[in-house]
Each structure stands twice: as structure tokens, then as C-alpha cells.
Ligand SMILES: Cc1cc2nc3c(=O)[nH]c(=O)nc-3n(C[C@H](O)[C@H](O)[C@H](O)COP(=O)(O)OP(=O)(O)OC[C@H]3O[C@@H](n4cnc5c(N)ncnc54)[C@H](O)[C@@H]3O)c2cc1C
């Protein structure tokens with residue numbers, strides 16, 4: 001790979017955020033990323049750009065200035081309504097060559113993680129996945145990207161000194177979305193799709209979202225999670241009641257998923273999802289390392305188990321010792337209706 | 339269909355160690371397993387081959403001992419395995435890894451479909467699959483939870499998202515990365531195991547795949563790990579609640595109230 005010289009590097013300027021939209025709605029992760037980009041741009045005395053690709057997004061794009069964007073590049077095409085990785089990657093690649101940003105960040109969502117590696121390859125840049133912390137060297141603009149590896153057992157800091165732009169995906173719900181300041185203004189730049197962007201794109205035939213039975217563990221503030229201790233599907237029906245009462249989502253250990261009590265989409269851990277919620281309530285989950293790596297960075301962990309000596313009970317902020325089939329119904333009764 | 343499955347050998351999680359010099363994961367002398375997500379990719383490939391005919395080739399870049407993982411894939415139905423192994427590949431980040439794998443896929447030739455796992459459990463990046471697709475300019479679908487339809491020149495799949503899923507149709511050749519729910523991997527039969535032990539595993543070097551040496555290994559990797567730390571320790575102000583179920587529930591509710599959670 002051809003490394004850039006210090007002089008070439010000087011041509012790259014500004015911090016870019018790749019916005020995420022779903023059926024025309026800007027997603028919360030975009031606000032979080034703008035919040036993370038702002039101090040980086042300030043340290044470099046440069047600007048925060050947001051790139052919005054989608055269909056009829058111009059009006060929504062205006063709302064981003066309030067969160068700290070200086071300029072918003074809008075690429076509008078009806079074929080961009082659905083998630084089309086190839087087309088979006090081509091557009092982003094072209095914009096990067098044209099504008100030369102110093103840093104490009106994108107949400108580490110299923111869509112972001114599909115899109116950005118394509119852009120990184122086509123623009124010859126390094127890419128750091130799933131960052132939880134970003135810092136910048138104010139002098140030379142090197143991005144210090146910190147990310148968990150080995151399912152959270154190790155934190156690694158990664159630099160990409162010889163290439164520009166520097167790219168990373170950032171975990172959703174780690175950075176705080178700034179309070180919007182409606183008085184902030186900025187500039188909208190309209191860019192058009194060119195024909196090569198639309199060559200060879202996939203057809204998105206159907207989209208199902210916000211289905212009742214989909215599990216958005218990444219967004220949940222509270223996760224009520226069950227393991228082998230739930231004994232069967234009825235156990236999970238009980239957990240669902242609790243989750244509904246506290247406005248949370250239901251998670252599960254692999255043992256429960258493998259037993260067929262609940263769908264894989266609920267699985268937390270090394271071979272499931274990694275979550276970082278405000279409150280994780282583990283019910284009948286012993287806390288084997290493969291499970292812990294998927295949830296141990298939650299703000300608060302509550303464990304309910306009849307065995308006080310499990311690893312989960314050891315790391316829990318609150319460990320409730322007892323039979324969960326007796327405790328959970330009592331807890332549901334205790335919580336007032338919202 | 340000619341299907342290539344990219345499989346990675348990864349250290350078992352609990353043994354994670356980091357080389358203080360290179361800051362990369364130490365792979366020597368540590369128990370290694372086939373990346374769990376890749377077992378689903380292998381199974382899906384074997385199922386597709388059984389249905390549509392063709393061939394399943396597993397491809398792994400790693401140290402010589404990664405051969406074991408290729409044999410494991412043969413024992414559950416892959417037709418052959420290829421190992422990319424050479425000092426020059428060492429230290430590759432996802433850019434360089436996807437480049438090397440893409441070059442090997444080109445060398446294999448006439449490939450219809452490339453399957454990868456959702457992510458590898460050591461790096462957790464999920465970048466290599468889309469990276470391969472970008473190097474080869476193939477279409478891609480990530481987080482695939484079902485293959486709905488296959489024709490001579492297209493494939494239709496369900497992609498999982500945080501908020502649901504979508505169904506998309508792509509032209510072949512394409513790259514898919516698969517999630518765990520897509521199938522239940524078969525366990526090897528004794529016959530399969532024996533067959534896998536006899537199989538010749540070719541080892542390819544950078545020259546064999548026409549790889550530009552400046553694009554692989556540490557030199558070909560734009561990213562540098564500059565520091566590794568243990569994660570911030572959990573400050574457990576552990577509180578234990580015991581007693582009758584009613585008491586436990588009341589006390590837990592009070593704690594949640596105190597912390598303004600409920
Ligand atoms: C490669 C690999 C990847 C893996 N990936 C994952 C992963 O992604 N996610 C994951 O979760 N696991 C994963 N595992 C599996 C993991 O090692 C454990 O087997 C699994 O997490 C155990 O699930 P569990 O805690 O529900 O079950 P158990 O370990 O059986 O724990 C059940 C708990 O319930 C308690 N209990 C039972 N009855 C009651 C009751 N009436 N009231 C109160 N408490 C009760 C018991 O005391 C016990 O503590 C993986 C394993 C491997 C090898």
C-alpha cells in the first residue's frame with residue numbers, strides 16, 4: 001500500500017460523519033457521532049461534515065446542524081431509500097476523493113459495518129471497527145481509536161498514521177448525543193448521483209422493520225435476560241412480562257437459545273450480540289466467559305440466581321439470591337403501572 | 339456452483355494474549371478453534387452444494403497449524419481446503435487480509451459464491467467479508483439469516499438488521515456473511531473425519547496468488563495497534579439481597595428506585 005507523505009496528509013481536512021437513515025428517518029446513532037466528531041474538529045480547527053444518503057432527505061438534513069454539524073452533504077435518489085451497500089459505498093468513495101476528509105466515522109450498526117469496509121478498501125484506507133473512544137492528536141491529526149477486542153477482554157488503541165482519511169465505526173449508545181441547539185446554522189451541499197454509482201447494485205425487494213418480534217437489544221436501556229434457569233419457553237413469557245413492565249427488551253444466554261426456548265436474535269454474548277445497556281438483569285444465567293464478554297460493560301448488572309456463587313453473581317452490582325420463579329412475579333407486582 | 343468459504347482459526351477466548359512488541363494477538367502455543375461463525379458458513383455452503391451441485395472449497399489464511407481447521411471443514415462436507423500461509427502474510431490487518439483472500443479467490447477462479455462468518459471472535463471486526471467483496475467488486479450481503487432463492491446468475495437472501503430484516507437479490511458472484519441462526523451445523527461422522535485426514539491441503543504463498551507484497555502483512559496494513567490495555571475494571575459496589583421472595587422483590591425495587599431506574 002502506498003503511504004502518504006506529511007505533505008499529502010495536509011490536503012485532508014475536516015471530520016466526516018456518515019449518517020444512518022432508516023426509511024427516511026435519521027437514526028439516533030447519527031446524533032451520537034456528530035457529538036463525538038465535534039471535539040475532534042475543534043481540536044483540529046476544522047469542521048464537522050455529515051453525509052446523508054437517502055431519498056427526500058433534504059429537510060431532515062437541516063435538523064443535523066442543531067447537534068453540531070457545520071455542513072451536510074445530501075445525496076438524494078429514490079434508490080437510496082433502502083439500504084444498498086454497493087451504491088452507497090460508491091457514492092461515499094467518490095465524495096471522499098473529491099473532498100478529502102481527514103477522518104470518516106460511521107455507526108457500528110449492521111448497516112455501517114457492511115458499508116464502510118467497502119469504502120475503506122476502495123479508498124485505500126485503514127479502518128478500525130467498533131470504537132468506544134476517539135481522540136485526536138491536535139498537531140498531526142492522527143486519530144487515536146480505542147476499541148474492545150476479544151469480546152471485550154482487551155482494549156486496543158489503533159492509529160493509522162500513514163493514510164488519510166482515517167476511518168472508524170463507532171459503537172452505538174456509547175457516545176452521548178448532544179442536546180440540540182436549534183439556533184445553530186450550517187450549510188447544505190447537494191451532490192448528485194452519477195451513473196457509475198448506480199452500476200451493479202442489488203435489488204432490495206422487501207423491508208421489514210420495527211416488527212413486534214424483532215429485538216433491538218442495541219437500543220434497549222434495560223435488558224431482562226434469561227438463561228437455562230428459566231427452564232423453558234414459559235419462563236421467557238414471564239421475562240417478557242417483566243421486560244414490558246420496565247420498558248426493556250428480552251435477552252438470552254446461548255443455553256436458552258440452543259434449547260429452543262427463544263430465538264437466536266435474543267442471544268447475548270460472544271456468538272450473539274454485544275450489548276452495553278444501562279441495566280442488565282440476568283435471570284438464571286451463570287455467567288460463563290462467553291456470555292460475560294457480551295454484556296459486562298453494561299452500566300449496571302443485576303443478577304437473580306439461587307446459587308450465590310456463580311460468576312454472574314460475583315460481578316453483579318446487585319445479586320439477588322433466590323428462586324427466580326418466586327421473585328420475578330413478586331417484582332412484577334411491585335412495579336407500578338407507568 | 340463453486341463456493342469458497344473463508345474460515346479463520348481463532349484462539350479460544352479465555353486464552354487471549356498480546357505480544358508486547360507488535361501489540362498483535364499471540365497465536366503460538368494457544369488452543370485454537372475454528373471461528374464459531376464460520377461453522378455456519380461451511381454448513382450453508384455444504385447445503386447449497388448438496389442442493390445445486392458443484393464444489394465447496396474452504397480457504398484459510400493463518401499459520402501452518404491452521405490446517406487443522408481446514409481438515410475440520412472437510413470432515414463436515416467441504417470438498418477441499420487451501421491454506422494461505424507464509425511469514426509475509428503475518429500481521430495483516432483487515433485490509434491486507436481481505437486483499438490476500440481476494441487474490442486467492444481470483445486464483446481459484448470461476449467462483450460463484452463466497453461465504454464468510456459474520457465476524458471472527460478474536461478481532462470482532464466483521465470487515466473481512468465486505469473487504470473481499472470490495473477487492474473483487476462483487477455484490478455483498480452481510481448478516482445473512484436465510485438464503486431464499488438461487489438461480490444460475492442470482493441469489494436472494496434475508497439480511498438481519500437491528501430493527502428487523504430485509505430481502506435482497508444480488509447478481510452472482512457475490513459475498514455473503516452469515517449469522518448463527520441460519521442453520522445448525524452438522525457434526526462430523528467418523529467417515530468424514532477419516533477422509534479429512536487423508537486430504538492433501540495445498541499451501542499457497544504470496545507468489546502463488548500473485549499478491550503484491552507491499553499490500554500484505556504488517557507493511558500492507560494501514561492500521562497499527564499502538565497500545566493494549568485491560569478493559570476498565572468494573573467497580574462492583576456489590577450488594578446482596580436475600581430472604582423471602584416478597585422481601586427480595588421489594589428490596590430490589592427499592593434499589594432500582596433509588597438509582598432512578600424505575
Ligand atoms: C465458542 C463458544 C461460544 C459461545 N457463545 C456464547 C454466547 O454468545 N452467549 C452465551 O450466553 N453463551 C455462549 N457460550 C456458552 C457458554 O459457555 C455457556 O454455556 C452459557 O452461557 C451458559 O448459559 P446459562 O448461564 O444460561 O446456563 P447455566 O450455566 O446452566 O446457568 C444456569 C443458571 O441458572 C440458575 N438457576 C436455575 N434454576 C433457577 C431458579 N429456579 N431460580 C434462580 N436461578 C436458577 C443456576 O443456578 C445457574 O446459575 C459459548 C460457548 C462456546 C464454547
Ligand SMILES: Nc1ncnc2c1ncn2[C@@H]1O[C@H](COP(=O)(O)O)[C@@H](O)[C@H]1O
Pocket residue numbers: 343344345346347373375376379397398399400432435439453454455456457458459461462463464465466467
Ligand atoms: N485469516 C483469515 N482466513 C480466512 N478467512 C478469514 C480470515 N480472517 C477473516 N476471515 C473471514 O472473514 C470473516 C470476518 O472476520 P473479521 O473481519 O476478522 O471479523 C470471518 O468469519 C471469516 O469468514
